[in-house]
Amino acid sequence: MIQEKLTQLTSLFQDLERALIAYSGGVDSTLVAKIAYDVLGDRALAITAVSPSLLPEELEEASLQAAVIGIKHELIETQEMDNPNYTSNPTNRCYFCKSELHDTLKPLAIARGYPYVVDGVNADDLQDYRPGIQAAKERGARSPLAELGITKMEVREISRYLGLTWWDKPAQPCLSSRFPYGEEITVAKLQRVGRAEIYLRQLGYQNLRVRSFGDTAKIELPSEQIQEFILKVNLPELVSKFKELGFLYVTLDLEGYRSGKLNQVLSLSK
Incomplete structure (x- = not known):
C-alpha cells in the first residue's frame, strides 16, 4: 500500500x-x-x-x-x-x-x-x-x-x-492556533507561547500545546503523560519560567492534548 x-x-x-x-x-x-x-x-x-x-x-x-x-x-x-x-x-x-x-x-x-x-x-x-x-x-x-x-x-x-529521520516529528501548526477565537493576536503573544512550548520540549515533552487564554497558559499533554509530568517536573520552577515569559497563571489541561481542541466551540455554537 x-x-x-x-x-x-x-x-x-x-x-x-x-x-x-x-x-x-x-x-x-x-x-x-x-x-x-x-x-x-x-x-x-x-x-x-x-x-x-x-x-x-x-x-x-x-x-x-x-x-x-x-x-x-x-x-x-x-x-x-x-x-x-x-x-x-x-x-x-x-x-x-x-x-x-x-x-x-x-x-x-x-x-x-x-x-x-x-x-x-x-x-x-x-x-x-x-x-x-x-x-x-x-x-x-x-x-x-x-x-x-x-x-x-x-x-x-x-x-x-524513504529514510527521512523526521518521519515522527510532532505536528506544529501556526502559533496563532494557540489562541481561542476572538482573542487578539499580537507578536508578543505569539513569542510568549512559542517560548513556553520550546521550554517544555527541552524538558523532554514533544507532542504538546501551550494554549493562551489572556494571561493564563494552559498546558496540553497526551493524557498518558500527565501523571508523569506532575511527578517528574519541577512545577515551581516551571511556573517561574512561564511568569518570566509574561504569563500570570499556569494551568494543566486534565483532559489531555487533542489537535484542534479550540475548534470544539464551533460545534457548541451551532
Missing part, C-alpha cells in the same frame, strides 16, 4: 513538470518537497513563509531538512499581522493567513515559470475545520497528498520508508 501511494505521488509530480512548494518544514510539506525534488530536481523550489507565527527554531529545522533533501530553498516574508481580519482572530482566521501566503506565492510562481503552487495538505486535513484550505484552492494551489487520499499516518509511513 505504501509503495503504491509513493508510486502515485511520484507519477503526479512527473505530470506537473515544475512545482513551487509551500514548505513549512512540517512532515507533510517536507514529504511533498522530497518527492518533488526526487522527480523534478532543479525544477522544484521550496519556499518558506517567515512571519512572527513561525519560531526561528522551526525555520532552522525547515532549512536543515531542505538541505538534507537537496531541494532549492528560499524564504519570503508574509504580512498577515498587518491584516486586522487576521489579528482579531475570527473563526476563519486561517483563511486570511493562507490568503496572504498564496497571494504572495502565486505571483512569484508565475514570475519564475512555475505553473503550480503545491502544498502539504493531507487527506485527514479535509475532515477538520480548515478555512485556509479554501483560500489555497481559490488561488489555484494543488494538494497532492489530499488528491491521492494520503493520510497523516501514511505520510509518516512513507517518510520512514
Whole structure:
C-alpha cells in the first residue's frame, strides 16, 4: 500500500513538470518537497513563509531538512499581522493567513515559470475545520497528498520508508492556533507561547500545546503523560519560567492534548 501511494505521488509530480512548494518544514510539506525534488530536481523550489507565527527554531529545522533533501530553498516574508481580519482572530482566521501566503506565492510562481503552487495538505486535513484550505484552492494551489487520499499516518509511513529521520516529528501548526477565537493576536503573544512550548520540549515533552487564554497558559499533554509530568517536573520552577515569559497563571489541561481542541466551540455554537 505504501509503495503504491509513493508510486502515485511520484507519477503526479512527473505530470506537473515544475512545482513551487509551500514548505513549512512540517512532515507533510517536507514529504511533498522530497518527492518533488526526487522527480523534478532543479525544477522544484521550496519556499518558506517567515512571519512572527513561525519560531526561528522551526525555520532552522525547515532549512536543515531542505538541505538534507537537496531541494532549492528560499524564504519570503508574509504580512498577515498587518491584516486586522487576521489579528482579531475570527473563526476563519486561517483563511486570511493562507490568503496572504498564496497571494504572495502565486505571483512569484508565475514570475519564475512555475505553473503550480503545491502544498502539504493531507487527506485527514479535509475532515477538520480548515478555512485556509479554501483560500489555497481559490488561488489555484494543488494538494497532492489530499488528491491521492494520503493520510497523516501514511505520510509518516512513507517518510520512514524513504529514510527521512523526521518521519515522527510532532505536528506544529501556526502559533496563532494557540489562541481561542476572538482573542487578539499580537507578536508578543505569539513569542510568549512559542517560548513556553520550546521550554517544555527541552524538558523532554514533544507532542504538546501551550494554549493562551489572556494571561493564563494552559498546558496540553497526551493524557498518558500527565501523571508523569506532575511527578517528574519541577512545577515551581516551571511556573517561574512561564511568569518570566509574561504569563500570570499556569494551568494543566486534565483532559489531555487533542489537535484542534479550540475548534470544539464551533460545534457548541451551532
